[in-house]
Amino acid sequence: MGVGFDNLTMDEALSSALSLMEEKRAAYVVTPNPEIVMLCRENPNAASAVKDADLVLADGIGIIYGAKILGTPLKQKLPGIDFAQALFAKMAQAEKTLFLLGAKPGVAESAAQALQERFKGLKIVGTNDGYFSDDEPIVEKINAVSPDLLLVCLGAPKQELWMQKNAPALKVGLMAGLGGSLDVFAGVVERAPEAWQKLGLEWLYRLKKEPGRIKRMSNLPKFGFAVLGRRMGIGDK
Numbered sequence: 001m002g003v004g005f006d007n008l009t010m011d012e013a014l015s016s017a018l019s020l021m022e023e024k025r026a027a028y029v030v031t032p033n034p035e036i037v038m039l040c041r042e043n044p045n046a047a048s049a050v051k052d053a054d055l056v057l058a059d060g061i062g063i064i065y066g067a068k069i070l071g072t073p074l075k076q077k078l079p080g081i082d083f084a085q086a087l088f089a090k091m092a093q094a095e096k097t098l099f100l101l102g103a104k105p106g107v108a109e110s111a112a113q114a115l116q117e118r119f120k121g122l123k124i125v126g127t128n129d130g131y132f133s134d135d136e137p138i139v140e141k142i143n144a145v146s147p148d149l150l151l152v153c154l155g156a157p158k159q160e161l162w163m164q165k166n167a168p169a170l171k172v173g174l175m176a177g178l179g180g181s182l183d184v185f186a187g188v189v190e191r192a193p194e195a196w197q198k199l200g201l202e203w204l205y206r207l208k209k210e211p212g213r214i215k216r217m218s219n220l221p222k223f224g225f226a227v228l229g230r231r232m233g234i235g236d237k
């Protein structure tokens, strides 16, 4: 459907990410969900930013079902937030550095504190909120500490476009676009309980907590129809 996912297990995704980090060329990871796949079909700039990513991980159960229905099954769902936490654990062992960019003022700092307590050894070398108008001073601030990993949490597709545009100027190991993750790490937004996650209903829990997301989520049934249409050979592409 226009988005090429990497078919990886969590362990494989982690080892790819660690190798890319060593290459230090500001490669980036994206984790599209069905909403983002639909957005890419309407927005060529978003599609290009996702296409240029070095790792494209299947964020959520909708992608897994879609891929299965289309006869190109993926090994496992790799929610961005789980991927990030598993990567932090590996980075902590190697005393790697992390910069957190995004969310409302104060949130990245709280997230940094919480992560530093949870992942002993992980070095958080900088934070910045996600409400800035000029990229240049932000790029300078990040380059001054040259982190191994830069989390870019500006929501989709802003974060994907930001990573694509700024990659050439950034001195970082790897970047990952992770939406609302800083809000979760900081405890501002609660993640669905594990039972809901296991049932593939994280999206429903999120809707219950933030009913304002209903408009964005209207893309979910559209995604379902697009998958089925394509499966039956009546899709547009």
Ligand code: UDP
Binding pocket: 102, 103, 104, 129, 130, 131, 153, 154, 155, 156, 158, 178, 179, 180, 181, 182, 183
């Ligand atoms: N955000 C930001 N800058 C912006 C717009 C959004 O830093 O200009 C942040 C916002 O505060 C939130 C995150 O980006 O922390 C987007 O969260 P959301 O849950 O909407 O992300 P998604 O569903 O795209 O993963």
